[in-house]
Amino acid sequence: MKSIKLICLVFFFQLLCSNTTYAQFGISTDLLKLGASTLGIDKLFKKPAAITTAFEDVNKEGSQMPNFFKLEVAQPLYLLPKAPNGGFILCAGYYEMTNKSYCLHAGTFAPSKGDGYMYAPTNGSKKEIVTAILKSAENHPEIQQHDIQILLWAIIAKTKFIDFSNEVKLTAITLLTKKQLTQLEDGALGFLPDDVINQAKAKLPESVQTVFEAENNIRGLITSGNYTYQEMEKYAILAGFAPPRTDYPSGIWTLHPDxxxxxxxxxxxxxxxxxIYVPKELIISLKGKILIYDATNDIACPANTGSQRLAQTNEPLNPDYSIILKTLCDGVN
Structure with missing residues (x-):
């Protein structure tokens, strides 16, 4: 009897996670619902998200409005000395860098000009994996930003590694270790049919339903292996813009924990x-201790919870290395 029950559970699991939709099998809706119930699929929905960072994780103490500091022209951040384990060694002064960033919240709006973004740490069950991808990508310029973004969407959507398309698998294998690859299976889901999705959505808050459905659509595309980047983006990024919050305007400064x-x-x-603004007093107080900015540990978190949270990188876009850095970093070679 136990063997028969186990076979049934495996059968239902394969149906729910199959690369082919349930309609192609001619399976009834009632059977799928029974399978979902037997598997305890509700428990899977409650597993922690890959990345959980939210605006509640932002420490707003010490934050300043955009025009609080009277600063000169910013110098290129990417010209500062490189830290041994990634990132840049900070010196007193004002710096900036336009860098690659990545969406870490499918089913939300793209940033708008009025959105205020603040620093928050990377949290969630896959934070080490996401950070590892961003760090490893620095050593693999041959991998396109779009390919890395699709891999991140796959992870955020809880896609099983075994269900990755060949292209996504190749990106993952290049950027992650074998141990990290095995961790991708933890908390993962297969593609779920519409009836199961609708049943689950009925139990979720309205604010979460769109994200839940977007993640399932992403899993479906990646599992199929037949998609364009634009099709993937259509599910990950909602059309239009979320209304900006005036209490946290664009350009607001966050006081970093360092x-x-x-x-x-x-x-x-x-x-x-x-x-980045590094007060001279901070450098003096460190008494020779090195201060490092490593963007791969940081998330630009929107005050508007309907907008994208953005993973940051140490990879500048269109850097000009002919510029001479004016800052003298005392004690730094």
Whole structure:
């Protein structure tokens, strides 16, 4: 009896996670519902999200309005000395860098000009995986930003590694270790048919339903292996813009836990201008201790919860290395 029950469970699981839709099998809706119930699919829905960072994770203490500091022209951040394990060694001064950034919240609006973004740490069950991808990508310029974004969407959508398309698998294998690849299976889901999705959505808050459905659509596309980037983007990025919050305007400064100030000005979700102000007093107080900015640990988090949260990188876009850095970094070679 136990063997028969186990076979039934495996059968239903394969149906729900199959690369082919349930309609192609001619399976009834009632049977799928029974399968979902038998599997305890509701418990899977409650598993923690891959990345959970939200505006509630932003420490707003010490934050300043956009025009609080009277600063000169910013110097290129990417010209500062490189840190041994990634990122840049900060010196006193005002710096900026336009870098690659990535969407980490499918089913939300792209950034708009009025959106205020603030620093928050990367949290969630896949935070180490996401950080590892962003760090590893620095050493693989041959991998296109779009390919990395699709991999991140696959992870955010809880797609099983075994269901990745060949292209996404190749990107993952290039950027992650074998141990990290096995961790992609934890908390993953297969593509779920419409009736199961609708049943689950009925139990979710309205604000979460769109994200839940978007993630399932992304899983379906990646599993099929037949998609364009534009099709993937259509599900990940909602059309239009979320209304901006005036209490946290664009250009607001966050006091980073390490003592410097940082702000984010996105241009869409794939490009972000990062500006950093390092007070001279901070450098003096460190008494020779090195201060590092490593963007792969940071998320630009929107005050408007309907907008994209953006993973940051240490990869500048269109850098000009002919510029001479004016800052003298005492004690830094």
């Amino acid at each position: 003592g410097y100030y940082v702000r984010y000005i996105p241009s869409g979700y794939s490009v972000t201008k990062v500006q």
